[in-house]
Amino acid sequence: MHITDIMRGDSPMFSFEFFPPKTMEAAETLYQTIRDLESYMPHFVSVTYGAGGSTRDLTHDLVERIQRTTKLDPIPHLTCVCHNEEEIEGILLRYAKSAIGNILALGGDRPIGIAYDKSRDSFQHAIDLVRFIRRFNESGAHPDRRGFGVGIAGFPEGHPATPNRLLEMDYFKAKVDAGADYIVTQLFFDNRDFLDFRERCALANIHIPIIAGIMPITSIGGLKRMAELAAGARFPAKLLRALERCQSAPKMVRRVGIQHALEQCDDLLHNDVAGIHFYTLNRSDATRLIFDSLGIPRHRSAQASSV
Numbered sequence: 001m002h003i004t005d006i007m008r009g010d011s012p013m014f015s016f017e018f019f020p021p022k023t024m025e026a027a028e029t030l031y032q033t034i035r036d037l038e039s040y041m042p043h044f045v046s047v048t049y050g051a052g053g054s055t056r057d058l059t060h061d062l063v064e065r066i067q068r069t070t071k072l073d074p075i076p077h078l079t080c081v082c083h084n085e086e087e088i089e090g091i092l093l094r095y096a097k098s099a100i101g102n103i104l105a106l107g108g109d110r111p112i113g114i115a116y117d118k119s120r121d122s123f124q125h126a127i128d129l130v131r132f133i134r135r136f137n138e139s140g141a142h143p144d145r146r147g148f149g150v151g152i153a154g155f156p157e158g159h160p161a162t163p164n165r166l167l168e169m170d171y172f173k174a175k176v177d178a179g180a181d182y183i184v185t186q187l188f189f190d191n192r193d194f195l196d197f198r199e200r201c202a203l204a205n206i207h208i209p210i211i212a213g214i215m216p217i218t219s220i221g222g223l224k225r226m227a228e229l230a231a232g233a234r235f236p237a238k239l240l241r242a243l244e245r246c247q248s249a250p251k252m253v254r255r256v257g258i259q260h261a262l263e264q265c266d267d268l269l270h271n272d273v274a275g276i277h278f279y280t281l282n283r284s285d286a287t288r289l290i291f292d293s294l295g296i297p298r299h300r301s302a303q304a305s306s307v
């Protein structure tokens with residue numbers, strides 16, 4: 001379904017993010033997670049794209065499987081890194097053929113372990129991909145005459161590649177104006193960063209929905225990986241102090257991390273957030289706990305799937 005139809009209601013949107021599994025065992029965990037979360041009927045789910053196209057087919061296959069075998073609405077991520085126009089067009093054609101409604105258009109993480117020269121990419125920034133998708137939409141190749149809905153990433157704490165925050169907002173505004181329909185943010189742990197970002201967007205005349213990215217911490221190892229992956233992420237002292245108190249008790253660490261994410265979600269809903277996007281890491285338990293504690297009504301009637 002096109003994102004503008006998904007966003008039509010008044011109530012906040014909820015979405016879950018998955019990544020393509022690389023082993024049979026990981027695939028089983030993910031399919032169980034999808035079964036567990038399907039009954040929550042999120043407004044959409046999204047599937048990540050590996051750096052440099054490393055999961056091109058895996059992402060495509062998972063998106064198609066979710067589309068074919070569940071009631072969920074999958075949105076593939078697509079990144080600029082290491083792709084030329086022909087390749088991106090091929091990927092868009094495949095998704096259009098499967099009637100996938102939307103794409104999350106991203107710059108992409110640098111591939112690790114291979115020599116990479118960004119200047120050789122056809123798409124230097126996500127804005128180029130947004131423009132390309134918009135041009136593709138005009139070709140009429142998509143079964144929906146509006147073509148793909150387009151999402152983009154936002155960074156409440158700022159993106160490390162652009163330390164000048166005023167310039168960063170200029171780039172961001174240009175990306176929105178190139179044709180984005182909605183924004184999903186990077187994870188953050190202090191809601192003040194999100195609320196301030198939302199206000200700065202409003203000041204820059206950005207009025208498309210901003211969906212807040214939430215990732216519950218469930219282990220000390222996970223916290224450390226997060227600090228590396230989401231470079232620049234700020235961890236509030238209050239959260240770190242609570243985690244430090246129980247660092248030798250994994251179950252308590254989990255409880256503290258989930259409680260923090262729950263309080264964030266509760267506060268965001270209180271502040272009329274347009275939506276909350278859960279980085280699930282392909283597991284359902286933390287997300288389910290948070291959902292159940294927030295008392296969020298399921299937005300459509302649940303149906304069993306065969307995923």
Ligand SMILES: Cc1cc2nc3c(=O)[nH]c(=O)nc-3n(C[C@H](O)[C@H](O)[C@H](O)COP(=O)(O)OP(=O)(O)OC[C@H]3O[C@@H](n4cnc5c(N)ncnc54)[C@H](O)[C@@H]3O)c2cc1C
Binds near residue numbers: 052126154161168187
């Ligand atoms: C919700 C979400 C999902 C993600 N999913 C994935 C995924 O599936 N796969 C993956 O590889 N990565 C993913 N990422 C990570 C993301 O690709 C990286 O963080 C990337 O570095 C930034 O992506 P972007 O789309 O903001 O890129 P861009 O919009 O290209 O921005 C990247 C940097 O370039 C700067 N910039 C923009 N325009 C210009 C310009 N004209 N001149 C100079 N500088 C400019 C920006 O200010 C920013 O600092 C995700 C991030 C988020 C928040």
